[in-house]
Amino acid sequence: MKYIDEYRDTDLGKGLIKRIADLSKRPVKLMEFCGGHTVSILKHGIRQLLPPGIEMLSGPGCPVCVTPVADIDKAVALAREPETVIATFGDMIRVPGSNSTLQKAKAEGSDVRVVYSTQDALEIARLNPLKKIIFIGVGFETTAPTVAASVVQASKEGLTNYYILSLHKLCPPVMKALLLSHEIRLDGIICPGHVCAITGARPFEFIGREYDIAAAISGFEPLDILLSVEMLIKQIENGRHALENAYTRVVRDEGNIQAIRIMYEVFETSASCWRGIGMVSESGLRLRDRYSAFDAEKAFEIKQAEARETPGCICGDILRGVKKPHDCRLFRDVCDPQHPVGPCMVSAEGTCSAYYLYGGEDER
């Protein structure tokens, strides 16, 4: 097993495409929740191969993209505080805030470092006892447990110079908010495979049960996605909407119990603001009182002016699946990965970046 080639097999893929074409009888709108799904669908050209009646919409499943301008401003303000070191995952440094980015703050003299894991951030804290290390906690249920584990570890080691700016977000509540808004009529949802690896399948069962919409959990290889599309079309055509799992090699019903436990040991749910969507109750994670010493929002007095969205950028509409990148008048001409105007063009998982890089002929 190489875990890549098997899931990109040409013959199996063509077989699935044919089965989907045979099953599909009416036009449907499917949303792939994850940015990773969007990238894979475009990179492997899946959209062109599906029957024309199947429309694929991208959802709010890119953690960098859904972080609102005000929170980017917060990170930049923290970077400008004396003696701070900002530790962050790579894509965050280029996301534009109201006036600046972490990358610009770095060029102006702030200490901003790209890390690959919270372990790297902890190591910076250990090696620089006189500095205050702030980890920018961006991500979904997939990422939050590792951040929680770093807080527990810092607490055990007695580190007093390690902080988290918790901008974490939870997926099921925002899905519910999207479905409640009735802004778009979806027939099926491809659920986020790596989030489900942590949460398990159960938190996504409400999609079929409460909203009568088809749902399938998918991995990120082309065959994973085609299998989940087949499941969705079958559910739609049979009129029986119940969550199915097309990613059984990774996702179990109960999820990763240890990861969930440590996540809720350190964090509790809170309302959270999503770019383009607004405040969604119970959709964020903040540090519990017993770990408040590690909470950057409490440890620092963050001075920031009112956040300002970039005029013309429609990232918010794109994140809700209401618009597509080529509906944006900035797309390609003004906004490209070199000069991103909005976050969806910055992140490797962003919808605009995926359309820009892998959009194929029909996007031009």
Add this chain to the structure above:
Amino acid sequence: MEEKMSDKVLLAHGSGGRLSHDLMERHIMPYLKNPILNKLDDSAVLELKGRIAFTTDSYVIKPVFFPGGDIGRLAVCGTINDLATSGASAKYLSLGLIIEEGFPITDLERIIASVSSTAKEAGVLVVTGDTKVVDHGSCDGIFINTSGIGVIPEGVNISGSRASEGDRIIITGTIGDHGIAVMAQREGLKFSVPVESDRAPLNGMVSEILKVSPDIHCLRDPTRGGLAGTLNELAAQSDVGIMIEEGSIPVKDAVRGMCEILGFDPMYIANEGKMVVIAAPEDAAGIVAALHGNRHGRDAAVIGEVGSRHKGRVVLKTGLGASRIVDMLTGDLLPRIC
């Protein structure tokens, strides 16, 4: 134990005085000596016949030692390969060193030894050079500049503008090895990556394929910007469309795995020991066979062809049979979050 002063390169080593002489005689010349350099004149006098290719490049890489190579080997290979892209067989190199005060002399010697062994491997001579030492903080360890001169064989006319409809596109081996090896070392990734940089002097390999097929249309080394960048340059320069098949592009499993984890695309990762070859369809099989006989071309493959549609663009046919446009890389490669 107190460190001996002479363990490190000092500003005085670049002053032109006794220490400079010492550095040259003890740590540099023993590795590089040859009849032209040994004269120690201010300029090398060379005899060449035919059409001459001339190129220069500066090398700044962090870290200076990486799996499968170092800055010295890179500086020799890079310039030799730049010459090879015009079909020229490299003959002579210059070597300019800019060293930061405090750089360990043992590391310097290791780098010069590597320059020497790579030059020998490629059959080229370092015939002139220069060493400067700068204040601590004025450069990052060591910077190297090499210039090179080579001779282009009769009948060879290679240019990025010569790709024409029907031509076949060949890559001489697996892509992404160098970029991934350096990245894994630089970022101290905590999992083992069994990938070494592919840095290699390709003048020998290029001479061999030119013997089989003197009328190669284009040759280019896909360094920064990767295969995607080079193919886009060639498509634009020749004003043709380039069609490639995803499944035919050779990528090592370890490189693909690393790219999947970090969210990179091997098409955009740098190479230091590969060439893109574009030639007439009837020449392709012979070129690939010749490449397979060379140790730097064992994994060579035809990956696509030149067409008339999509002028100036590169179109990739995915494993599932869809096609999409492959753009140049814009911005830096940044690892993703989840």
